């Protein structure tokens with residue numbers, strides 16, 4: 001028996017609402033019925049993608065929230081088999097006490113394993129560990145014909161590569177087997193450095209990458225013009241019990257704490273005003289504790305998770321995150337220009353994060369060597385005009401935009417940014433889903449559906 | 458905190474989240490649901506076992522067709538030397554209009570929400586008596602605090618549960634058996650599927666607060682806590698205002 005309800009949902013940026021049929025399966029075995037009952041559908045995990053990837057206006061989304069069980073956990077080898085709806089929060093609760101942590105984690109633990117594979121997410125350790133799917137032993141994928149296919153880098157490799165980063169468009173990931181990383185405590189040794197210019201920040205990150213497993217920089221996006229690009233470089237590495245001070249060593253696997261704050265209602269207007277962000281950033285910048293300290297995984301990887309529903313602060317119009325990657329040569333000037341233009345146009349870059357990527361992997365996966373910048377901004381028209389201009393510069397310089405954060409990239413630029421889409425991905429999509437049953441607002445916007453079905457269909 | 462728990466309604470949104478939370482604390486669980494959810498129950502049990510590292514007992518039953526509650530508890534509890542707790546997380550919320558038009562159905566709902574709950578809890582307490590230790594937990598509802606036209610059948614069954622628990626607490630006041638009544642605000646579960654309201658709580662967060670209250674041995678909690686002052690006001694609103702409100 002299936003259960004569908006008409007509902008209004010949104011991406012994490014909340015800039016657009018979408019009315020859709022939402023299905024709530026409770027078991028993997030029920031999923032083929034959900035697929036059979038709708039012409040077009042897409043899976044949805046925990047809705048942490050910012051744009052339109054997990055939306056399907058007027059069509060259907062299958063919410064994986066209740067298909068989220070642990071199936072097998074090998075505590076010796078650090079391998080877990082779980083259903084795709086499992087959140088990293090739950091995964092960590094299960095595995096950390098035995099000394100295992102996800103090999104790659106995004107900046108929030110309220111994401112599903114399926115969502116992490118479908119967006120092939122990266123973390124602060126991309127320069128050493130690569131992307132999430134590089135640590136996936138196999139996935140079981142429910143395809144358009146209703147069958148479940150197991151695929152991995154070895155078996156049905158074409159389907160595996162199309163699914164990792166495939167934004168849910170090859171089918172519904174129902175289970176996955178993950179290889180975790182061994183940790184000897186839930187703590188990291190963390191070094192924080194205050195930087196005064198963009199050049200400074202970038203240099204500190206390049207140096208940090210040589211010795212540290214996890215690196216990232218926070219930039220003050222509303223700094224005065226002369227201080228553009230100042231911020232905080234954050235470097236971390238996992239440490240064992242022997243390196244911990246006594247007060248922490250007695251309980252080296254201290255578990256994750258709960259969110260402190262919950263914002264369950266929509267704000268009637270945006271609280272993210274320039275003056276507020278400026279005051280906050282000034283406070284944060286002046287308070288940076290330079291030097292080394294111990295932080296647990298929650299403080300280090302998930303600083304934003306202390307507040308549930310913080311995206312509601314942006315009010316009814318929501319916000320946009322612009323995340324791109326760009327090669328080493330063009331990075332400094334492009335990032336500098338972008339910050340400057342935001343400043344000049346009166347746009348509020350409320351959260352700006354900078355990181356350097358390692359090697360490229362996958363077909364539709366976002367990371368490639370160079371620099372990635374993510375900028376949160378309250379949505380408005382001026383912003384989108386400005387971003388058009390930057391899109392073009394980014395394509396021209398061989399960079400790309402992250403689909404998990406996107407809701408506005410133009411179809412032709414998408415094709416230029418992701419050459420493997422036309423070379424390889426599309427063939428696999430046509431083979432397994434010739435009728436384009438798996439589609440979303442994102443796939444229609446990027447005209448992926450048109451490519452699959454042929455012109456004019 | 459008690460280590461062994463029997464949960465009725467363990468396939469529900471709240472029941473399954475509470476089961477997980479207890480398993481994450483290393484508790485040993487026995488979980489019950491109806492035949493309809495047999496597979497879900499079995500699959501959940503596997504997950505719970507991985508979390509707790511303990512064997513999980515499962516059983517399907519129909520609370521409306523159970524005569525021997527004592528035998529049921531006996532089958533699910535650990536050996537007689539070990540104390541245990543029980544959690545009543547089963548329940549049903551039918552549309553008020555349907556119940557007004559079909560009193561047999563209203564009777565059925567009351568049978569589950571109050572009568573079966575009372576029988577389950579009472580049988581459990583009887584088995585806790587020899588050790589004089591244990592914990593009894595029931596999921597009530599703020600809907601039982603004041604009758605409203607939109608859900609007074611459901612509300613009445615929860616009000617009965619409330620009064621029953623109050624009496625049980627009085628009776629066990631001098632014993633070491635603890636009794637906790639939980640009144641959750643609207644929570645996203647199958648019971649509320651399709652109802653879109655702001656302020657819907659997440660079952661997982663609810664479960665964290667509920668298990669914390671159980672560990673603290675609280676007699677009564679509203680969760681999230683905001684529902685306590687809200688219901689205080691609702692209970693005391695003069696009729697001429699109350700009748701004008703549409704809820």
Ligand SMILES: Cc1cc2nc3c(=O)[nH]c(=O)nc-3n(C[C@H](O)[C@H](O)[C@H](O)COP(=O)(O)OP(=O)(O)OC[C@H]3O[C@@H](n4cnc5c(N)ncnc54)[C@H](O)[C@@H]3O)c2cc1C
Pocket residue numbers: 012042043044045046047048049050053054064084085105106107108110111112113114115116118119120121122123124166167168169171172173174304404405
């Ligand atoms: C605060 C915050 C920080 C973040 N930090 C990072 C970061 O550091 N690095 C990074 O890479 N990303 C980051 N993200 C983005 C996030 O990791 C991705 O958007 C991720 O895909 C979200 O997972 P989800 O379960 O919420 O998926 P959803 O948003 O629900 O879906 C995302 C995509 O995955 C598909 N999908 C979901 N489940 C399945 C399934 N079972 N089978 C097939 N397809 C599926 C959907 O169709 C959709 O295309 C961040 C997001 C937030 C909100």
Ligand SMILES: NC(=O)c1ccc[n+]([C@@H]2O[C@H](COP(=O)([O-])OP(=O)(O)OC[C@H]3O[C@@H](n4cnc5c(N)ncnc54)[C@H](OP(=O)(O)O)[C@@H]3O)[C@@H](O)[C@H]2O)c1
Pocket residue numbers: 465466467468469470471472490491492493494495518519520521545546547548549550569596597598599640641642643644645646647648649
């Ligand atoms: N959700 C809310 O907003 C909310 C608010 C306040 C109070 N509550 C109360 O919290 C409790 C749990 O609610 P929920 O939201 O988790 O509901 P739910 O998801 O609908 O789950 C109901 C549970 O009751 C079981 N059940 C139904 N009929 C049964 C029967 N005849 N015999 C035995 N078990 C039966 C179900 O088992 P099957 O899966 O086998 O059907 C299921 O496990 C209920 O008492 C409810 O009144 C809920």
